Amino acid sequence: DEDKTSLVAPIEMKKRKESIGSSWVWKHFRKKEDGDKEFVFCSLCSKDVKYGLSRSTGVLQRHIRVHHRDVYEGGESENREKKKAKIVATTFTVEPSDLDSLSPLSFSSVPLNYEFLEEFFAADGYPINTLTDKIKSLSLIVEPSVIFARRMLHKHPELMYKEKKTSQIIQHILKDVIGVPFTTGWGRNIHSSNSNNDHGGHGIVVDLGTGHSPCVLLRADMDGLPITEETTSRHGCCTSHTPGLMHACGHDAHMAMLLGATAILKHLEQHIHGTIRIIFQPAEEGGAGAKRMIEEGVLSNHPPVQHAFAMHVWPTLPSGVIGGRRGSVLSAVENFTMSITGVGGHAAMPHLTIDPVVAASAMVLGAQTLVSRRLSPLESGVLSITQIDTGRGNAMNVIPASVTLGGTIRALSTDSLSSLRNQFMQFAEQCALSHGCSVTNLSFSPDSYPPTINDTELWDFASQVASSVAIDTKVVEVEPTMGAEDFAFIAEKIASAFFFLGQGSGVDPPTNYGLHHPKFAVDESILVQGVQLHVNLALCTLKKLTCESNFV
Numbered sequence: 001d002e003d004k005t006s007l008v009a010p011i012e013m014k015k016r017k018e019s020i021g022s023s024w025v026w027k028h029f030r031k032k033e034d035g036d037k038e039f040v041f042c043s044l045c046s047k048d049v050k051y052g053l054s055r056s057t058g059v060l061q062r063h064i065r066v067h068h069r070d071v072y073e074g075g076e077s078e079n080r081e082k083k084k085a086k087i088v089a090t091t092f093t094v095e096p097s098d099l100d101s102l103s104p105l106s107f108s109s110v111p112l113n114y115e116f117l118e119e120f121f122a123a124d125g126y127p128i129n130t131l132t133d134k135i136k137s138l139s140l141i142v143e144p145s146v147i148f149a150r151r152m153l154h155k156h157p158e159l160m161y162k163e164k165k166t167s168q169i170i171q172h173i174l175k176d177v178i179g180v181p182f183t184t185g186w187g188r189n190i191h192s193s194n195s196n197n198d199h200g201g202h203g204i205v206v207d208l209g210t211g212h213s214p215c216v217l218l219r220a221d222m223d224g225l226p227i228t229e230e231t232t233s234r235h236g237c238c239t240s241h242t243p244g245l246m247h248a249c250g251h252d253a254h255m256a257m258l259l260g261a262t263a264i265l266k267h268l269e270q271h272i273h274g275t276i277r278i279i280f281q282p283a284e285e286g287g288a289g290a291k292r293m294i295e296e297g298v299l300s301n302h303p304p305v306q307h308a309f310a311m312h313v314w315p316t317l318p319s320g321v322i323g324g325r326r327g328s329v330l331s332a333v334e335n336f337t338m339s340i341t342g343v344g345g346h347a348a349m350p351h352l353t354i355d356p357v358v359a360a361s362a363m364v365l366g367a368q369t370l371v372s373r374r375l376s377p378l379e380s381g382v383l384s385i386t387q388i389d390t391g392r393g394n395a396m397n398v399i400p401a402s403v404t405l406g407g408t409i410r411a412l413s414t415d416s417l418s419s420l421r422n423q424f425m426q427f428a429e430q431c432a433l434s435h436g437c438s439v440t441n442l443s444f445s446p447d448s449y450p451p452t453i454n455d456t457e458l459w460d461f462a463s464q465v466a467s468s469v470a471i472d473t474k475v476v477e478v479e480p481t482m483g484a485e486d487f488a489f490i491a492e493k494i495a496s497a498f499f500f501l502g503q504g505s506g507v508d509p510p511t512n513y514g515l516h517h518p519k520f521a522v523d524e525s526i527l528v529q530g531v532q533l534h535v536n537l538a539l540c541t542l543k544k545l546t547c548e549s550n551f552v
Contacts, residue, residue: 028071029060044068117271121543128540132468135264135535142260143528149173150256150527151238157224157245157252160283161189161200166222170204170255170280178263182206186296187282187289191446203293204280208265209272214545217277217299217308218534219487220258221251221284230518231509248520250313250503255280257311257530264535274542275303283486286335288447290486299493306545307458308496309537310487311530315512317502319523320471322533323478324499326459330452331382331410332417333484336424338442340432344401353399359435360388360403366431367424374423375411381420382410382482402440410482412451452488455495462497465540469532475499483515497537501530 029040029049039048042063049063064071116134156165167184174180186203202222229239229246240246262278279298283289299305317323340363342354364385371381387406392398409424411417425442432439463475478500490496504512506523513519 121273128468135532138264139528139531142263146256146260146527147524149259150252153252153255154247155241157240157247160223160285160287161198163202163222163282167202178266180206180266187292202282206278208269209275213303215275215303215305216538216541217305219279219310220254222282223285227518231521249515253313253522257527260531261534273546276538288486291489307541308490311499311501313503314500315504319503319505319526321502322466322470323476325477326456328412328451328453328480330485331412331482332414332451334409334421334448335445337406339402339404339440340437341402341440342437345399347397347399354436355399356403356437359432359437363431370423379416380412384408414450449484450488450492452485452498453491454497458495459497465536
């Protein structure tokens with residue numbers, strides 16, 4: 001049997017010819033009523049087509065291919081679907097087209113002594129460079145497969161708590177290709193709305209190793225964004241197939257890199273000292289999916305997790321550069337909505353109204369002073385009002401009775417966030433009152449995100465491991481950013497480290513567009529580096545924890 005510890009076979013870039021059955025061809029032609037056997041009538045162009053005395057269906061196929069290309073390609077697609085439908089299990093509900101080129105990929109060609117891990121765990125100190133070279137050899141085997149998996153996942157972006165198809169693709173690869181057991185149903189939405197079909201539960205957890213302590217965690221996020229993709233890709237398969245949705249934050253790359261790492265770690269499983277917990281986490285984009293999984297026991301279940309790692313592709317760093325810092329690296333965040341209520345009326349008679357638009361305008365401008373005048377100059381914060389809705393459509397002659405505002409508050413510490421939130425609530429009420437209005441329906445996000453904090457001691461160790469993978473053999477210190485991450489909930493519970501994986505040097509398509517931009521694209525050349533980073537962090541950290549345990 002072929003080795004099942006691999007990911008997926010590389011995508012075939014050259015499209016093979018498909019044989020379309022004669023029954024499909026004859027749907028578009030009919031024989032001449034006058035008995036003329038040399039010509040047939042084409043219903044697509046309403047003309048006679050020379051059939052020839054050889055009576056070859058290939059002649060008619062060529063006619064459709066040349067003169068009715070869209071119909072011919074539809075026939076090719078239909079034919080492929082029929083063939084694949086015969087081999088796809090009925091329980092697997094992803095379209096057969098998503099399974100192109102899925103097949104086992106053997107590690108047998110890699111000339112390695114696979115007991116090198118035993119030597120690594122037994123050695124004094126941390127022979128990181130030796131381990132890195134071995135892992136690099138394995139990662140190059142799965143690189144084409146990781147690229148293909150990324151493209152397949154990119155085609156099917158799904159919003160938070162709705163990642164059903166994404167979860168099915170990952171489960172299929174884990175079960176039928178890599179061959180690892182896993183549990184599902186993680187990350188259920190406790191704030192679910194029945195009308196939105198966002199119940200969640202699409203998270204996946206894999207445990208590899210002995211099933212005993214020590215235990216480290218590797219994490220990838222799964223959800224996409226409500227953005228219409230504008231990326232022009234040289235890969236026809238590599239754009240979103242779902243109108244209005246897109247993987248514009250690199251989560252498809254995160255999943256693919258972790259799948260590649262899972263394949264390698266599964267191959268080395270018998271030599272792993274401890275447990276590596278691999279999680280595919282839903283609902284990062286505002287849904288606090290990590291918090292839900294923590295509440296469900298992903299950190300506390302036996303064996304309890306001691307350290308956790310995650311990474312994010314980062315377009316502002318050159319491709320191959322790895323960045324990060326000790327302490328706060330990403331901000332805490334609180335989103336809000338509110339209504340400012342006044343008295344509506346005709347725009348020609350504003351004196352008979354209490355205009356909430358004026359009050360809202362004053363609030364947008366005045367809120368900016370909260371950061372500049374209420375927050376210490378030595379601290380960082382952001383208060384942005386990003387939505388204003390009067391609910392009046394295109395009516396230009398109506399002063400609305402109320403205006404809805406929405407926005408975000410961010411800071412690099414929980415205390416600063418709490419202070420800005422309280423001051424904003426006070427300011428909003430006073431500003432509305434000074435214009436004769438009132439604040440109603442003020443609500444904050446059900447799960448405010450804490451700042452993402454890299455544990456100082458763990459960062460010093462993990463950055464040494466990461467430097468062996470980085471293109472310039474060092475980890476670049478980056479400034480904190482006001483972006484937020486729900487990995488922060490994990491880092492709040494256990495010592496963790498979060499890395500930025502540079503990807504801004506790609507040119508076709510350009511990969512330096514910012515996160516959440518409709519032209520955001522992934523530099524696929526860095527995916528193998530992410531695989532190596534995951535594997536090296538997990539194995540080296542297990543070694544560290546084992547040594548500390550033996551010392552105690």
